[in-house]
Amino acid sequence: MARELWKGNEAIAEAAIRGGVEAFFGYPITPQTELLEYMAARLPELGRTFLQAESEVAAINMVYGAACGGVRAMTSSASPGISLMQEGLSYIAGSEVPIVLIDVMRGGPGLGNIQPSQGDYFQMTRSAGHGDYHPIVLAPATIQEAIDLMYEAFPLAEKYRTIVILAADGSLGQMMEPAEMPPARPLLTEAERPSWAVRGARGREKRIITSLFLKEEELEALNLRLQAKLKHIAETEQHWEEVATADAEYLLVAFGTVGRTCKTVVREARQQGIKVGLYRPITLWPFPGPRLRKLAEQVRGILVAEMNAGQMLEDVHLATLGRCPVRFYGRMGGVMILPDEILGALHDLIADQPADPAARRREP
Amino acid sequence: MSTIPIPTVEEIIAQGNLVYKRPDALADTWTHYCPGCTHGIIHRLIAEAIDELGLRERTILVAPVGCSVLMYHYFNVDAVEAAHGRAPAMATGLKRTQPDKIVFTYQGDGDLASIGAAEILHAANRGEKFTVFFINNAVYGMTSGQMAPTTLPGMVTTSSPTGRDVALHGYPMRMAEIIAGLPGACYVVRRSVHDARAIRQAKKAVLTAFKTQLAGLGLSMIEFLSSCPTNWHMLPPDALAWIRDTMIPYFPLGDFKVADGVEQV
Incomplete structure (x- = not known):
């Protein structure tokens, strides 16, 4: 067809x-x-x-x-x-x-x-x-x-x-x-x-x-x-898509159309030299947490982006259990999220991380 | 001392004396209904009609929320349990996808006339080809006697402790008359089961309602006036008399809609 x-x-x-x-x-x-x-x-x-x-x-x-x-x-x-x-x-x-x-x-x-x-x-x-x-x-x-x-x-x-x-x-x-x-x-x-x-x-x-x-x-x-x-x-029945996670130091987590937007963000950020990957849950329930937990041990920080006030964010916290810092960027009211906004939030996350990777464990 | 031999039930039946038995469409079990409640009579009339028309193996019952919520245990037919008031919507889904089946709902006054008013009106208006048995006892029975949409003016219930004040709560709804006004409704009557004559007339109506469905005509509905001695705080015979003397004057028995084609069924 x-x-x-x-x-x-x-x-x-x-x-x-x-x-x-x-x-x-x-x-x-x-x-x-x-x-x-x-x-x-x-x-x-x-x-x-x-x-x-x-x-x-x-x-x-x-x-x-x-x-x-x-x-x-x-x-x-x-x-x-x-x-x-x-x-x-x-x-x-x-x-x-x-x-x-x-x-x-x-x-x-x-x-x-x-x-x-x-x-x-x-x-x-x-x-x-x-x-x-x-x-x-x-x-x-x-x-x-x-x-x-x-x-x-x-x-x-x-x-x-x-x-x-x-x-x-x-x-x-x-x-x-x-x-x-x-x-x-x-x-x-x-x-x-x-x-x-x-x-x-x-x-x-x-x-x-x-x-x-x-x-x-x-x-x-x-x-x-x-x-x-x-x-x-x-x-x-946990299903998800990973983009460029193999060497990722930072991870975007997003679902649906925001997940799609994040693919653009990954491409642009990589052009800037930022090693970022995307974790896109395809099943929201069951939430694909175990794989995300492993990735959380690998990366220096996670940025969750959603067109809401942070709902999947709770599942990300439950899956990662403090293994790395988790930040959130969201828009509401029907406002679509643009790639530049997520990229900006990603830069903020990176800027807030201590230079010494071991020090991230001390972040509250 | 000599003893007189007492024949067993089987021996009596074997002699050809059986004139009355449980319809096949009714399960061999007891019901939870209160003494003097007329749900049992109406169940039996429906079951007899299913037997007489040979419909048992192709019938699907949509049970309501209310006193008759467990009625799927009492009938020997396939059954589903609807949410409160939603039986006509479930029946619509069943009948539209299995048009060769005989589908009926059985709903109380709170179920049909209050929370499910939209569902029954639109099912009737669409001319859905199933049958509705509407049990009007003027009170919420299962939740122990609150005011229903059909509670009579001045009638004391647990949620109208000084009597139904029509200025406050509105008037009792005459559902048969309302439904009859919709073009999709083909057979809409009100019957009672307060005495033998009324029961015989009710039985005829049940047969006509099922035949209307068999003929592929629109919605068929029978509103039954039914007794609730427990929540009316009456002895069973007094409750039957109350139907006759108090309910029927407000909810007159009769045929409110007999569409073309129904009389031929």
Whole structure:
């Protein structure tokens, strides 16, 4: 398949279609609306299900209902809409139904604005609803990566019976760039429907999908099972990209489009003689901490850059545990970070480091 | 001393005397419902209709939050548990992706008329092809007797301790009448189960509602007036009389929407 010029939101929609999505339920919200519009045009042509819901609350529950039948169902939204979906996401997590959700993040809090942001990091990675769980959160930096991650999102969600969130930001949703689409995957057949799916109790015992467990021991058992599953996911599904880390003395850590911006920073800084590398988490949950911890022992300092007030920063601190100084540079309100700003923050970090590398251990 | 032989249940049945039994669509278990509550009657009517129409193996139940939250244990059909008020959205997702299945929701007044008002209105307006059983007992039962959207004027509840003041809380919502006004709703009736005659009429309506779905027509909904002796602080017979004498005057029984095609089902 040739490389074509794709708009981010539409590319994600097409990748979902090729990945085998059978039903999309959504609600318009900027900056993700083209994704819904694309689904509205394409899915009925293909004989699949599209429905514009009356709200994000309804949309996520329609996804929940469809997915209970073992159907590949998804929705997409942007930050305020994701907030409205928290209730449904928690029920979906509690009943271990696999679904896929796209969050094309915009500025917050509140109605905020429609500009790009990464302010939903906590909301997505910490639980995305009440109770103890984590969705798998994937953060593409390019449209090609968004396509590739979306294409594998349903098999990933089904493998673990979990929620997979594709975390884009407004710029990724709105930009256009060349990308290549994967071939269309065949749709699930009736025989391929999962063994837990609710499809009518024909010739078998009835099935119940619920997140209600009134006996405390039963609910604790569910939670222990969920935690064991999450631990397994955390150990096996960490993904990241490294750029020029082999000889790096300093390290940039950034995800999504800021991670992409940081590649420019690495190139420019290296031209200035600064040995800097980039660590770009692709999975935000599970956060790829162990590799970052090793890098923290190698470098003299880490600069975290995000389009928020420092949310992934907490995971970087938890991963590095003081092994090297960690600084933060962030912009909010939908302000995009320019390479020069990160380069300036990197110069500040370097200027603050003692000449003697051993002395860095003494920094508070 | 001679003894009179007592026939076993099996022996009685073997003689062809069985005239009444548990429908296959109901599980062989006890329920948690309070004595005198009419959820059990309504469950049975639905199960009988599922049996009579031969739908058990293709039915999916969407259970609500409320007293009937555990009803998936009482039915022998596939089931999912919805969040409070969201059953019509879940049912939409199920029915749209499995149109050959028979999908029904079962929702109380807090679930359907309060927190889930948007979901039921839009499901009805879209003409979703599933069936809704709406249980109106004028009170939040599971949380022990708070004011519902259907609590009658002046009625004392734990959250309207001096009686529902319509100037403060508004008027009880007549959901059947509201839903009937939407073009996508095809069969909308209100029934009661306070006496044998009402129960027989309710059973006919349940059959019609499922047949409406089988015919691929739009939303079918039955509002049942149901008793809650516990939270009404009444003896069961008095609760049934209260439905007849107090609820029905405000919530009249009747057919509010019978769309073209439904009468033929």
